[in-house]
Amino acid sequence: MPKLSYLKALNRALGDEMDRDPSVFVLGEDMNFALTNVTAGFLERFGPERILEMPLTEQGFTNFATGAAMAGRRPVIEFQIPFLLLLVFEQITNQANKFRLMSGGQTSVPVTYLLPAAGWRAAWGAQHSDQPYSMFAHMGVKTVLPATPRDAYGLLATAIRDDDPVVFFGPIASLGVREDVDYADLRPIPLGVGRVHRVGEDVTVVALGHLVADALAVAEELAGEASIEVFDPRSVYPFDWDGLARSLERTGRLVVMDDSNRSCGLGGEILATAAEEMRLVSPPKRITRPDGAMVGAAPELDAALQPTREQLVAAVRKVLKS
């Protein structure tokens, strides 16, 4: 079976959707040279009418995409840097995501916001390394953060076909990850449906994005001590609360590993919902970035602000003991 990388999966999903539906087009910066490689080969394949090179004008082209979507197109906007999603935060959350409601259902805004570069970039500094996915969930924007090439393919296809705005976070740290896939098996994956990567009995570890690999490694490492279930929600919003509840029904213990900032982040939301509504036999724990984590530009310092496997090991042991 061919090995498909996460990056290639994005390229393939986007290309397949463009073949399938002529209303799908891509816009963004450095499109003509496919700087991120997500659209490698597309200019030749689909032409400049469907691969739109944009000026350095993110708010303008985000609103532009909203207009094109209301006029029947399915824009996919590629953003190169996480903070660009902060720059267009109002245009996505307060405009694109509300126009359907405001029109009483007359229109919909099927735009996909694709960030194939989510997370920390060593030494790129404070302004380039945020993980804003929790805030899109807070604002009710459909948001996904797939961990594997197969899930990346399936959720990007779904995001593009969805009639509402969807933000797709692809972790920098995952782009090179490869997976054996039978291309025939690649298909859309529904929003809000998590995936149990590993079945376990003693504790549920929830992880997303590139941290799923860390969770699986730790589960292996601790296999002798405990049976760890690894649950990847895959979608940040809507969230697979039923899937989480099913897992906790069995394990009753919860540790979350989440790359977003601690305060009001997804990790906290998972702990809160579990504590309020689900079975927990011991206090849950989360491993996140610190509150309002701001990285500088020195890798040593910044690495100290990222969640680690050691922290996960300690948290799992703690939760098992209590």
Added chain:
Amino acid sequence: MPKLSYLKALNRALGDEMDRDPSVFVLGEDMNFALTNVTAGFLERFGPERILEMPLTEQGFTNFATGAAMAGRRPVIEFQIPFLLLLVFEQITNQANKFRLMSGGQTSVPVTYLLPAAGWRAAWGAQHSDQPYSMFAHMGVKTVLPATPRDAYGLLATAIRDDDPVVFFGPIASLGVREDVDYADLRPIPLGVGRVHRVGEDVTVVALGHLVADALAVAEELAGEASIEVFDPRSVYPFDWDGLARSLERTGRLVVMDDSNRSCGLGGEILATAAEEMRLVSPPKRITRPDGAMVGAAPELDAALQPTREQLVAAVRKVLKS
């Protein structure tokens, strides 16, 4: 003792700080006519050099304030509508709030972002009624949401004197609230220090902003059934975790009433931190807006998305029973 309204408290705190420190100035829209009344009388009192009328250019004047702050001034920016804080979200969270770190401590950016109109406005529609304070906490921006005129005075004074960016949320629903105060008692209130409005033994109700009044009313109403402690954190970030822990040490039961959206909101953060680190003898509960609450423009519909006293009563009873 004179009765001081919340709105008057803002006016007084701002005026006192401007008297005290000539580097403090105000900028915003419709300043020359003090549309919000926060700066009523200031143009005459302080002159156009310190009361700056701004064009409709929020990102520009937010960056402008950042520059003025780096050059030694203490700007207070008034925003008339909650979503304007979404429009300048990047300028506050990814620029102003990071420049101190990025400079290795060489500079600081003492800007106060004052929103004297936080929350739902009946029928003003989907784009005018958000409560974004949880997201500023997520990004590590100092954020306050005072509930009473005295606290509003004290926390606005503190926000202005603080050397970092601080976002001040003043709830629309609280602006008319009046309190007997001895002006001599008005003084700065430190960030991150909560206030126990009512001591209780059985359950801790955490409420912020205009919901504190609802919490107190419900505490009265249920006085016969239970002894309810009402805790107002006052600051959203930094949060008074020690104060909450002290309260839970005694009550062991928690209900949070929070006007922000449910997913990844402050209410969830409080439940998560309590569940992870504090004493809880029964599952905590929260009353919030729904996930990604979007109000329309019909008051009946929108009111159905706001937290209510009835919900709080039910939640308190539930928590007491379990």
Added chain:
Amino acid sequence: MTELSSSLYHKIRFIRRFEERSVDLVAAGEIASGVHPCIGQEAVGVGVCSTLTHDDVVLSSHRGHGHLLAKGCDPARVMAEMCGRVTGIDKGRGGSFHPSDFSANVYNSTGTVGHGAAIAAGVAWAIQRSGSSRVVVSFFGDGAVTQGSLLEGFNLAALWQLPVVYVCENNKYATTLPVRTAVAGTITGRGAAFGIPSATVDGQDVEVVRAAAASAVARARTGGGPSLLEFDTYRYFGHHTFELKTRLKYRSDAEIASWQLRDPLDIQAARVSSPVRALIDASVEVELDSVVAFAVGSARPDPVDAFEYMYSDGLRPRAGVA
């Protein structure tokens, strides 16, 4: 052209009286949001929209009632929308400020001042690429020209020579802010900077407006690209009905009176014989009686429907209580 003259008079008269009726309905508590009346500016919307076909698209503003009526929306359903009724063009989810009506190709009226310009560019791009000769008109005020996103929209429209007509209704104020104190340089100069043919035109004489709009629309329809038309106009009423309470003195009675000397209604009335006018005026009152009756007589929305129309797939957000 008395045919045309009287039909233009009819439309202006209708909008004038519609606005006056809506102000009454605000006082009567039927329009909870209050309104931004276009009284004094009717000739702009009427003149511009008189050059459009049903298929042409309009993006309106917060002061949009006149645009909607001139574009052919059902007045009864527009008024019902303003009253937050389920029979409204947006089922009560858009309201007076931010309506849309796809049955008349009014795509929306975003609440973020100035941001409609780039949305319009996106709609125009999609239309142009679909091979149609439809034209997009984007209405905004003088306040919008200091919003960077508007200029980002200009750049995109000019780069790709899109079929958009940008219509700036320069009514001299943004709320209380005089345009001359907010706009450095000129409004038309901003269009010229992007190579967009730009002109300042009398906005009080509907036939002058129509002539200017006709050539801009013809240019757009025939592949000549975008235009910017700045119409000199004035609102006789306050920015919003709240000015009935807050007596803001940001302009002199003399200034208002001087503009009333060129009332668009009088200017056009002079071109219509008094008997014809009498018939029109009477018919307008009759029609408005039924418009108001329909609106206030329509059902209010049921609070249980608060989640309706938020998402295309019927996704139901979690409620604010578990």
Added chain:
Amino acid sequence: MTELSSSLYHKIRFIRRFEERSVDLVAAGEIASGVHPCIGQEAVGVGVCSTLTHDDVVLSSHRGHGHLLAKGCDPARVMAEMCGRVTGIDKGRGGSFHPSDFSANVYNSTGTVGHGAAIAAGVAWAIQRSGSSRVVVSFFGDGAVTQGSLLEGFNLAALWQLPVVYVCENNKYATTLPVRTAVAGTITGRGAAFGIPSATVDGQDVEVVRAAAASAVARARTGGGPSLLEFDTYRYFGHHTFELKTRLKYRSDAEIASWQLRDPLDIQAARVSSPVRALIDASVEVELDSVVAFAVGSARPDPVDAFEYMYSDGLRPRAGVA
């Protein structure tokens, strides 16, 4: 003026070699972020800064090494910053992309392209109101002129006739994007639209740059308000050192060669006698040896200091694990 000519040559030569050395340090793994070299554009920063005093303020960009050195920052501490060392101008928190050095009045280099323009206006306003005659220079590229916030800054600077000189280094590309495909109209036309005196000037001849900058700076210093100078220049190196790996073909070798015929180093060299040049070149190498030795020999930051400098009051965010 051979005194001046040779000192200008000296600065250009120093920056050219400094950049070449930094590219080596990227290859050597000492500069983890990579760099955006200004090779080919040195005359702009040198010519402009040669007209400034120590007290004048510079806001730089991501391609800012040349600006910093020309403004008088300590080269050893700039290089140390790029290497993420504690001896760096920002103690390793700013890095190569977003440095500041208040000891030389370089206030910052925000990562949000185009947003420095409004920050500069704020600094200039504060300076002007303090009665000082200091001037602010805001550097940005051709890519920045399509960012709405930049134009919002122009409007504010023009409205209040602030002492800012806007310097656009038009090096023909924004990453891979050719300026002619991104900018409708002209760059200077954008200044003119706001009534800002604007000119396009040769950016390769440092003495021409200096002359143009001198008059703009004099205008600002004497209350004449802002200016916009668009310098025609070119970068010989890629956008960022990542281009050493990704072989992007967005420009022809012939184009690069044609610009190398007007290399700012050669142009200025021709004005300096060869013996003097030989002395300068030799001294530059000696100095750069110690610059590099200082940088790579300096201590790396200690991970425990990751929270340093985030908040003025020493607020410590909660860690990512409880």
